[in-house]
Amino acid sequence: MIISAMQKEGVEIIFGYPGGAVLPLYDSLYDSELKHLLVRHEQAAVHAADGYARVTGKPGVVFATSGPGATNLVTGIANAYMDSVPLVLVTGQVPSGFIGTDAFQEADITGITLPVTKHNYLVKNAKQLPEILSEAFYLASTGRRGPVLLDVPKDVFDQEAPFEYNVECEIPGYNPTYDGHVGQISRAVKAIRDAKRPVIFGGGGLIRSGASTALQDLADKAQIPIILSLMGLGAYPGDRELFLGMPGMHGSITANYALSEADLIIATGVRFDDRVTGKLDSFARNAKIVHIDIDPAEIGKNVKIDVPIVGDVKIVLEAILKKLQPGDTAGWLKQIDNWQKQNPMPGGLKKTGSALKPQFVIKELSRLSDDHTIVATDVGQHQMWTAQHFIVRRPQAFLTSGGLGTMGYGFPASIGAKLAAPEKRVICITGDGSFQMNSQELATAVYNRLDIIIAIINNSYLGMVRQWQDIFYDKRYSHTLLEGNPDFVKLAEAYGATGMRAKDEHEATAVIEQAMQQKGPVVIDFVVEPEENVYPMVAPNRAINDIIIGGDRS
Amino acid sequence: MKHVLAVLVEDKPGVLTRVAGLFSRRGFNIDNIAVGETVSPGISRMTITVEGSETIVEQVVKQLHKLVNVIKVSNLSEEPSVMRELMLIKVSAEVGSRSDIQQIVETFRGKVVDVSPDTMIIEVTGNEEKMEAIKMLLQHFGLKEIVRTGKVALLRGSKITREG
Incomplete structure (x- = not known):
């Protein structure tokens, strides 16, 4: 019954891991035409489904067993919840009669995931199943998207019930x-007409609602500069003039200045996260929002x-466009252009010895990639460098754990992305710390012959934490040196993947070019300058125009 | 300020946990909560008293709305409404003090519902001020135990809080 419902909902692939309580479910999967991706850890199943959902816009589907199978999903579920990703998860549960008895592999997963x-x-x-399944898909994929979980006791899988779906x-x-409120839309139109220093600040909502065309029209017609949050990257092409970059803690200087000086902020599908706003009472003091x-x-x-x-970002932006009266933003754009020229993104390009700079690696990956490339990141310094230096030109092409900040997200998400879009190049940019949180999925990627480039920005540190220890804890690097890292080339080879290494710029360019010709997963170990920091930086709870520039801007 | 919210919910397993969990994880304070049936089968009504500023209560209302099992939330403090609570008080009542207690109970239109050699149980209904007042007056006799239902409330007049 569950399998038939999946087919009615147009599900193409299920991400999962079997176990005792889902034996009946996996037994029906055995004869079905539904594809199933067997991962090596349940957490990876959720992240892969999440990556698949972000690329296709359709709900990602996950199966896992009761107890530890279900609890292993929790990080992935929380991650999808924070980033509003549609998922439908089916977990097995101990048989009805055993619920509440601390039975073998029993966990109250509905309680845990509430x-x-x-x-x-x-x-x-089982009689409830058709209705609940259809509600689950409907809830996950409408309104603000999010994960929906069904916990099904083992005996319920076996019950017979009529299937009307x-x-x-x-x-x-x-x-x-x-649909947005008509009166409020008119007020927004008027505000745009009257604004002298407007900015659009867009986020993940733009991607989920498919609003990038509407956004581009609005920005281009009204000549309003655009700032995109980490979750919004790709909603507007990253190489166009009106794009100012990402705001906030590691945002571009121009984006932070523009938000601080703007007289109008058009916030679309964003949630004003603390990493963006900095100190709240000094955020955008001059702006109407x-x-x-x-x-x-x-x-x-x-x-x-x-x-x-309140409304769907795409529908509301289209309504605004119909009545749009562009204001005069020429002076403002000139001011912004000056900021841009005076404050380029610190590249860290000046070499100290022969050490490879992480920013260089990201820029090369970006330069050598085509417009359709999907990039997934993990969490930490490499994530911020990617957000700063990888030019994302399309929506649904930048996958990252924004809200929860889950190390271990990137690699499985890139697996989901490759399955969602086999024709596109998929690159996972990760760190030596993050990659080891789900490196077991090399087995999955190799077995399924997935062409994924895994670029490890290897500084042998838990880099972002080390950076905070450097700046705020007097360089007391408590437990952030990742001694004991494996040889990533040999690790890749052990799984049957290709492994490569680069220690300088020349090698870096060469291996990237080589990896792009290769079939199957390729792990590249980029051995980079170990103590490079991410700049610019706004210290937590400071005003976002109070910026530590740092780095080398030559 | 205290706000009294009427929350209509689907009568489904776990709905109280969902509501209570929402309050604790978002750091909102529930003063009290009362749950019971409504005239529509399958729908329960929660009356929740929340302490907080306008902005906080607005967030509470919006977050409650996001729960799938929550059908309607209205803030009864914004409109004229009748609010009541029931309290049972077990008070020490030596033979000499019983008539004094009786008098207080009568003034508050309460009832003595149980008497033992050294205690009485008193039942009072009313609004919060009345509860606090009688509690204070009975205090010096020695309060042994108190139990309260939490507030329930209805809008005055013909207006109703309904699921539509």
Whole structure:
């Protein structure tokens, strides 16, 4: 029954790992035409499904068993919840009669995941399954997207029940608002007309709602510069003039200055995270803020909003475009251009000895990639360098763990991305720390012959933590030196993947070119300058125009 | 400031946990909560008293709305409404003090519902001020135990809080 529902919902592939409580489910999968990707750890199944969902816009589907199988999913679920990624997860549970007895491999997974799912269900009877499955897909993929979990006791899988499945469903307490309020849209239009120093600040909501064309039209027609949060990268081509980069802690100087000096911020599908706003009471003090978001609870949560618009970002932007009256932004663009010229992104390009700079590696990867390349990152310094230096030109092409900051996300997410878009080049940019949090998936990638380039920015440190110890803890590098790292080339080869290494710029360019010709997964160990820091940087809870420039800007 | 919210929810397993969990993880304070049936089958009504500023209560309302099993949330403190709570008080009542206690109970239109050689149980209903007042007056006799239902409330007049 679950398999038939998956087919009705147009599911192409399931990410999972079998176990005792899901034996009946896997038994029905055995005869079905549904593809299943067998991972090597349940956490990787969720991240892969998450990567698949971010690339396709469709819900990613995960199967796992009860107890440890289910609890291993939790990090991935929390990650998807924070970044509003649609997922449907089916976990097995001990048979109904054993629930509550601390049975073998029993865990209260609906209780555990309550705070990190959009909704979850403990299915008590097979008769409920069709309705619950259809609700799960509907909830995951509408409104503000998110993960939905179904916990199914083993005996329920075996029960017979009539299967009448409606893809459409109605839930009394769930009615997302898609169209923006007409009066508020007029106020936004007027605000755009009157603004002298407007900026668009866009986030992940742009990607989820497919709003990049509308966004590009708005920016280009009204000549308004664009700032994209980490989650929004790709919604506007990263190499166009109106694009100012990412704001916040490791954002571009121009983006932070522009947000601080703007008289109008058009916030679209963002949630004003602390990494973006810095100290709240000094954030955008001069600006009127229009906030468009599908989730009413995000509006006014952290920052006071002048024009709140609850609705789907794409629909609302299109409505604004219909009535758009561009204001005069010429002076403002000139000012921004000056900031851009005076404050280029610190590249760290000046060589100290022959050491390879991480920024150089990212720039080369970007230069040698085509427009359609999908890049997935892990979390830490390499993530910020990628956000700063990898030019993302399309939506759904930059996958990163934004809200939860999950090390170990990138590699499995890139597996999901490759399965979602086999024709596209997929690169996972990771760190030596992050990669080891899910490196077991090399087996999955090799077995499935997935052409993925895994670029390890290897500084032998837990780099971002070391950077904070450097700046805020007097260089007391407590447990951030990753002594005992494996030889990543040999590790790759042990799994049957290709391993390469680069220690200087010349080698770096050569191995990237070589890796791009290679079939199957390629692990590249980029041995970089160990104590390079990510700049610019705004210290936590400081105003975002109070920037530590640092680095070498030549 | 205290706000009284009427929350209509689907009567499904775990819904109280979802609501209570939301309050604790977002750092909102529940003063009290009362749950019971409504005229519509399958729908329960929670009356939740929350302490917090306008902004906080607005967030509480929005976050409650996001729970799939929550059908309707209204802030009854924003409109004229009737609010009541029931309290049972077990108070020390030596023979000499019983008539004094009786008098206080009558003034508050309460009831004595149980008497033992050295205690009485008193039942009072009313709003929060009344509860606090009688509690204070009975204090010096020796309060042994108190139990309260939490506030319940309805809008005054013909307006109703409904699921539509």
